[in-house]
Amino acid sequence: MVKFLFWNLYGRQKRDRLQRSDALTASLTHLVKARQIDVLLFAECPVADQQIVAALNQGQAGTYYAPDSRSQRIRFFSRLPGRPWMDAYNDRVHNRMTAQKLHVGKHPGILIVGIHFPDRISLPTPEGRLSVAEDLAFWINRLEDEVKHRRTIAVGDFNMNPFEPGVIATKGFHGVMTKRLAETVNHRLSNRADYPCFYNPMWHCFGDSAPGPPGTYFLQNTLDTTNHFWNIYDQVLLRPDLMDSLRYLQILDSDGEATLVTKEGRPRKGSLSDHLPLFFELDI
Amino acid sequence: MPASANELDFWANDINPGILSPLMILRAQEPALRKRTGGIVEAKVISQIASDVTKHQLILIAPAVDNYQETILAAQHNVRRVYPCQVESASFQEYEESVRGRLPPLAAMDTVQIAGTQAEFIRLLKLALNSKTVRTTIDALLAKSNELEAGINVDKSEPHAAEVSNS
Numbered sequence: 001m002v003k004f005l006f007w008n009l010y011g012r013q014k015r016d017r018l019q020r021s022d023a024l025t026a027s028l029t030h031l032v033k034a035r036q037i038d039v040l041l042f043a044e045c046p047v048a049d050q051q052i053v054a055a056l057n058q059g060q061a062g063t064y065y066a067p068d069s070r071s072q073r074i075r076f077f078s079r080l081p082g083r084p085w086m087d088a089y090n091d092r093v094h095n096r097m098t099a100q101k102l103h104v105g106k107h108p109g110i111l112i113v114g115i116h117f118p119d120r121i122s123l124p125t126p127e128g129r130l131s132v133a134e135d136l137a138f139w140i141n142r143l144e145d146e147v148k149h150r151r152t153i154a155v156g157d158f159n160m161n162p163f164e165p166g167v168i169a170t171k172g173f174h175g176v177m178t179k180r181l182a183e184t185v186n187h188r189l190s191n192r193a194d195y196p197c198f199y200n201p202m203w204h205c206f207g208d209s210a211p212g213p214p215g216t217y218f219l220q221n222t223l224d225t226t227n228h229f230w231n232i233y234d235q236v237l238l239r240p241d242l243m244d245s246l247r248y249l250q251i252l253d254s255d256g257e258a259t260l261v262t263k264e265g266r267p268r269k270g271s272l273s274d275h276l277p278l279f280f281e282l283d284i
Numbered sequence: 285m286p287a288s289a290n291e292l293d294f295w296a297n298d299i300n301p302g303i304l305s306p307l308m309i310l311r312a313q314e315p316a317l318r319k320r321t322g323g324i325v326e327a328k329v330i331s332q333i334a335s336d337v338t339k340h341q342l343i344l345i346a347p348a349v350d351n352y353q354e355t356i357l358a359a360q361h362n363v364r365r366v367y368p369c370q371v372e373s374a375s376f377q378e379y380e381e382s383v384r385g386r387l388p389p390l391a392a393m394d395t396v397q398i399a400g401t402q403a404e405f406i407r408l409l410k411l412a413l414n415s416k417t418v419r420t421t422i423d424a425l426l427a428k429s430n431e432l433e434a435g436i437n438v439d440k441s442e443p444h445a446a447e448v449s450n451s
Contacts, residue, residue, distance in 0.1 A: 070354065070424075091355045092421070093341070093372050093395075101350065131334070138332055146351065171334075 034256020105284030115156030
């Protein structure tokens with residue numbers, strides 16, 4: 001079982017930056033101790049690699065390191081032995097996507113694509129977000145063609161909900177909400193055949209039925225009467241070849257020792273991050 | 285007296301029948317880099333068409349580093365008209381805008397530039413390929429490839445110093 005955590009660590013820009021950095025590293029120590037995490041990915045990480053590694057090692061869950069990566073936006077950390085990582089791709093033009101080959105589990109391992117999608121102020125329209133999603137999806141397909149397998153997960157801050165065109169469109173990430181759909185859409189629907197789909201398990205996390213908070217990001221906008229407040233911008237998508245290996249998925253509201261949310265149940269954006277972490281386990 | 289054909293030619297003097305498209309210019313970089321690096325680092329142009337836009341991406345590939353790839357420049361234009369062409373590279377930020385009349389300090393160039401002509405496209409491409417960003421990337425990939433070729437690699441059983449630090 002390989003345990004993953006993704007967290008966008010962006011917080012409100014305050015003067016007490018050091019204090020926030022200390023709070024984040026303490027939380028990371030607690031998280032690896034409580035969850036025994038093998039692989040961590042961070043977006044908008046304000047803390048230096050060495051500090052992160054030290055914080056992770058304080059959790060005494062193993063010896064953590066930062067795999068070789070030329071990515072600037074997504075940072076990887078791992079305790080997996082034998083250095084099974086290989087930097088596969090970086091987009092230095094838009095800086096929004098990175099890919100690592102991870103040689104773990106069954107041959108030939110998996111491809112991990114880290115995404116930090118442009119924010120919704122830079123790309124305010126669904127059409128604009130779809131256009132960028134198409135570019136990223138194109139590269140994922142191309143990399144898969146090169147490595148000759150589709151044992152791929154795409155994880156990160158998509159800055160879109162699972163129901164938005166960029167995530168669901170065939171030429172976008174083509175993320176579908178059930179395993180049954182993921183098994184069939186590429187084979188039975190000719191207009192989807194050329195666009196490999198992802199299974200998007202995040203649909204399950206909306207609202208109160210799933211364990212954990214109702215989303216990863218809370219938008220406090222009381223003026224807009226169509227605002228649904230909770231969003232799931234942070235997602236993990238799995239290709240059909242990997243979807244049955246998903247054993248556990250939860251948006252976390254606790255690091256095992258301290259809460260990650262305010263008393264209203266929202267992300268502690270002042271002292272930690274305005275996003276909540278995503279934790280999942282794969283039996284690969 | 286009737287005017288000669290030459291006298292009635294009012295077209296611009298710099299019309300060039302041998303003008304090249306952005307794709308042709310980008311493709312010319314593939315053999316050029318292969319020659320410079322002996323094939324240790326290669327350049328490749330990847331093109332795609334999305335609705336009415338043609339997109340080209342110039343990538344670097346290091347075959348010895350498990351085929352590691354990195355996109356260094358993107359260019360896009362209308363499917364039917366290759367100019368103007370939008371050129372995007374993070375490396376443009378290394379350069380300052382040469383806008384006439386702008387008071388110092390000069391602003392960094394935007395990462396997205398528009399090439400209206402072949403000459404402008406070539407100028408932008410040269411800026412990107414000669415930038416510190418791209419040079420550093422090529423050097424890093426060459427060095428890593430050479431290291432692997434020499435059989436030198438970090439001992440996989442020994443974590444880095446930072447990895448064992450608990451302080």
